[in-house]
Amino acid sequence: MTLLRLPEPYDFELSTERFRAFGPDLVNLWHEGGVHRVVGSRELRIEAAPGGVDVEPLDEETEPVARAVIGADFELDPFYEWADTDEALHELVPRLAGFRPPLAPDPYETIVSAITAQQVSLFAAFAIRNRMVERFGERGVHAYAFPSRERMAAAREEQLTELGFSRRKAEYVLGVARAELELEALRNLPDEEVKATLTSLRGLGEWTADWFLARHLARPRAWPAGDLGLVKAVSAFYFGGGKLSIGEVRAFGERFDPFQNLTAHYLLTGYRTAPRA
Structure with a gap:
């Protein structure tokens, strides 16, 4: 090795x-x-x-x-230096020292994973995605390749619903596969243009576009305010568990500029692995 x-x-x-x-x-x-x-x-x-x-x-x-x-x-040192001045992160970051958020290398994979996770638990989303991967992906020695856009463009809606996708989500997955859009070219666009392009596709909202920016393009200011897990994490670490709207979480993200992406990942991971009482 x-x-x-x-x-x-x-x-x-x-x-x-x-x-x-x-x-x-x-x-x-x-x-x-x-x-x-x-x-x-x-x-x-x-x-x-x-x-x-x-x-x-x-x-x-x-x-x-x-x-x-x-x-x-990801450049962690500038984030760590800045986080030391934040009321919650200065305690959380040392507990998660050395955490580097994993990225999805493939843009279609990123979008399909986000579609799969819409309005279901991540346990359910991973199970459904795994069934799709087994059905349409190529197997290696142990892992599977994520199915290509070309392979999915030829799939039928009922093949996906048989795997646990809702009819609407099946339409979205196939729609993106068949769209006349060069997903790799999104890498060259600024954040707001990426979001505008993605949200023009049926079934892709701001939440999906934010995660595309965060987990595929690694954009530093990506802040998926509509993510329920992030809403809960922000509430737990900064508001004593009080109820927050998506708009409030989006506005609150400005305080983390220009480290919104890393902050989101650290808050989510910290909340999941060691939630504040």
């Missing part, structure tokens, strides 16, 4: 916790202490190592995927 170096601190177990927290993730599969993901015709393995992570195989094709999966390009 080849070492991919990361700045200290780095906590591999905590950073990959999402791949285990809601049941198995067949696309980012936790297996014998490492994460497996299919890249092209090969299966990538990432595991903890002194100074970073060991990756096999590591080359031009697999390195960008590995870096995304481990959140390698």
